[in-house]
Structures are given as C-alpha cells and as structure tokens.
Amino acid sequence: MRMATWLKVVLYVSWWLFWSALQAYALHTLSFSWESALSDALLSHILLGLAGVAVANIFRFYQPEGKNIIYLMSLAIGLTFLVQWVFQWLFPYLLLGNDIAYLAFAQKAAPFRIAYQGLMIAFMVLFGWLWFYVKDQHRKNQHISEVDNMRKEAELFNLRQQLQPHFLFNSLNSISSLVKIKPEEARGMIQQLSDFLRGTLRKDPQQMVSLAEEIRQMELYLSIEKVRFGSRLQSRLEISEEALQAHIPPLLLQPLLENAIKYGLYDTLEPIEIILKAERKNDMLQIRLENPFDSSTRQAAGTGFGQRSVARRLYLLFGRNDLLQIKQTDTHYAVLVKIPQETNEQK
C-alpha cells in the first residue's frame, strides 16, 4: 500500500485538528472563552504532532531489535514529559486573551493533560514501531528472495555450463586431421560443432524446451563424437511421438550423455551402443539413457559431477529429489530421469 506523501501529511494534520477541535469544544463547554480553549487545544496538539514526527524519524533510523519494551516505554515517557515541559513554558506567551483564570486552571489540570499526552504518545510509539517493523520485515523478505533467486540462477547457469573442454579440443583436432584427407567431412564437422555450440548458448536454464529440440542437440553431439571415435560408437534412439512434444529443461540430458559416452567408451575395448528411450506416462516424461559398463573395473560409478549436477538442477527446478535414478547391472548402466509435465497446458 503506497500513499503519496502529501496525502499522508494531510491525513496526519487532519487527525490532530480533529482532536484539537474536540478538546477546544470540551473546554468551551466548561465555560472558558473560545480564545483560551483554542490556543490551549492548538498548542498541545501541535506539540503532540511534532512528537509524532520525532517518533517516526527515530524509528526510521533506529529499529529496536525484537520487543525491546523498555526502550519503547522510556521513549514514550520521555516524550510525554518533554511535551508537557515545552507546553508549560510556551503556553503563558501564546495564550490568546491572556485569561489569568485559565492559566490557573491549566496548572491544576496538568496531571490530566500528562495522562492524555502519555496515551497519545504511547499510541504513536506503538504504531510507529509496528509500521517500521512490518516495513523492515517486508524489505528483509524481499532481499532474501532476491538473493535466493540470484543464487539459483547462477547455480543453474553454472550447472549447465560444464562443457567438457576435452570434447571441444579433441573435436578441433579431428577437424584438423580431416581438413587434408576429407575436406568435405571437415566442413560438415565444423557445421555440426557450430550448431551444437550455438545450441548451448543463450538458453534460459529455467525455460523449458521440447524434448524434440533437446534430442536434436543430443544428436549433434552424438554425430560429432561418432566422427571422433569412428565405428566404436553407435547409438539407438527410441522416442515415442508423444514424448517428443513433452517439455524438458534445456541441456538437462547433456551431462548424462557425456557420461554415457565416456564411461561406455573408456570401460570397454569393444564397440559400444548408447541407448536413449523416452516415453510419456500420464504427467511424467520418462527418459532412460543406457550405456555398457564393466562392474569389475569401476565401482560406485555415477557419483561424478555430471550426474550430481543434473540431480541438483532437477531439485532446484522441481523441488524433488526422486527424479533421477540409477539402474546398474554387471554389464549395463542406466540413468532414469523423470520430468514432471504440466497436465493442463495453456497456450
């Protein structure tokens, strides 16, 4: 709720005018002259109004931690007596009509005045404290969620950015080799590499893409790797028509594909086949990526950075820890990924 400053000032002044009028009227009914009643009412409420401004400024610059009752009470009591003291000092000079009887009455009525001022000031202190407390809390919350968002974004960005330098340099080496013997293939590989790299750029990691798009990117990667490793690397994709339309965070599968190729190729001497399956089950896109695996040379595989980063990304995006699973046999290693789909998609 945002209010213009002038409106706040008008409201604040009206509030005190209202109480002044009330007091002046009360005094007038006690058969004092309008001059005396008005000068008393106006002076005391102008002082109260100034005290209110002081309270607001104090809270703007200093917020007592939690519920510091003693601080609030001393502030209220101190202000009450200050207002009373200033009033007693100024009033004889400002009293219109110079009514001596009224001065005497004002002296006698001091305890009531103090009680009234005390109540008013206590109310302002309490209100001021609440006002700024709520404001401060709101700002803190906003700050926390902002920091949280930034951290999340940076983390997602980092998790996505882990492109294997091996891949890039080895691909360039292959191109360098192809240039002389098969220039056409060299050009083709440059094209694929460029398309792949472009695909890894400028993608909002929180924005979903279709599985079809993700698969295109994976196929680029696979075809580059196939040039590098020749007949040792084969792949098979089994993706249902329905799954192609499903949504997935961009490049989510990339680290898993890199792992599958790496562990597949480096765990065996024989040619290997990477198998990618995807289907849609109700509101879940289910993906299975499988590679050959030799349990005798590699135990506890899959605790590497790539897999952890995918699990972390899934957690940040969906708040769930059960979306990535490992199925491991003596000869095969499979990663299962589930992506929750919006059931009723609005276009």
Add this chain to the structure above:
Amino acid sequence: MSEAKKILLIDDEPLARNLVLEYLQDFPQLQVVAECGNGYEGLKAIQEHQPDLIFLDIQMPKINGFEMLELVETPPAVIFTTAFDEFALQAFEAHAVDYLLKPFSQERFAKSVQKWLSQPQAQPAAVKQLLQETPVNPENKNRIVVKEGSVIKIIALPEVMYFEAYDDYVKIHTSQGFFLKKTTMASLENMLNAQEFVRVHRSYLLNVAYLTRIEPYDKDTQLALLKNGNRLNVSRAGYAKIKEVLGL
C-alpha cells in the same frame, strides 16, 4: 641419413593418429611400426617392436596412457598428446617431459620431434622420473594396474589390504592373494591418500580400513592386526603416523 627410427602411435581416436601420421611425412627417417587404439594393444606393440619413440594419448579405454607406461619394463621416449589435462600438464612441465596439446600445429609437432632427435636419451629418463615421482592420474587414483604375464589386471584401491616392499617390486596384498608391480614404496606413498594408506613401516604401506588392532610387540615395535588375521610390524615412526591418522 642415419638409420630409421621406430615410431609407435597410441591413441583411441583414428583421426588423431591420422594427423600425427600426416605430420610425420616430413620426417622420412621416422618409420611408424604400428598404430594402436588402446593401452592393451600398445603394450603388445611395445614388446613386439621395441619402438624408439611413442606418441601417447592419455585418456584411453580401460587403462590410460600413464597406467600403460607403468607396466612397461623400460619406458622408451614418449611424446604425450592430450587435449586437456591440467594435472598432467603440470607434471609434464615439472619433469621436462614433452607433450603436444591437441589440436597442435605442424610447426609445434616438428619442434618436438627435432628436440627428441637431437637428444634421444633425455626423454626416457624424464618419463621414468615422471612415473616415479608424480601422482599423474588423479581421475584413476582409486585403482592400480598390474600385469601378470600377458594379463592386465585393474585392482580397486579399497581391495588392497597393504603394500609390501619386495626388492625392485612392490607386493600388492588383496583378499584374493598378492600381485607384483615394479614400482617403489615412495612413489606409491606419494600417489595414495595419506589418510587411507599409512606407511607403518619401511616395508609396509597399510590400508587403514583393514586395521583391527595395534598391540605392543617389543620396546620399539608394535604389531598391527588386520581383519584377515595378518600381522604387520609397525615401527616407532609408523606408530606415530597411524595414531595421527586415527586421531588418537
């Protein structure tokens, strides 16, 4: 022209080997005797051809370039070829072992070969030093590769109970018996995680996970009892080290 030198190419990417082949055309006195796609083939080819120089990739199937070299009795001259391996590069620099970063230019390649031709003895010595002193393969630190006859065996480190000094060799004791590897206790100690493997004695490097008890033996020595019932001597210095690792 001097006599032909025998060259061996070991790289799992055919195109990468092809590039070296192409660059080698400038050196007719260098004759490629074999091309290998992995360390196993590489080992066989080294035995068969006794090459003068190997172009060796690091990342390869099953066993990497370093692990393969560890299994060679007397390593020949090696020029490593790798795309990216920060750790290995530091080791190469430290030991003046030559390497080529993929993709490398023809000029850079020629420089390496010229350097080797001018002092062919320097490289094997540097490689030997490198293998002894540096834990060069952090990614495969959790395993150790041995050769029994013509069979290559990869042993996971958690399976190793302890290492025992054995002349020029080290005996690797596992629950399935022991294996021999030509290396030194110092280089093993250097390579292994000091929190897992403790040099309890001049002759023993113990996997702490297999320790069940330590008891006094005589004035200066203690005995370490292992899970399988084996007993190892523990020296005074070794006792101090193991107490530190166990936080006693």
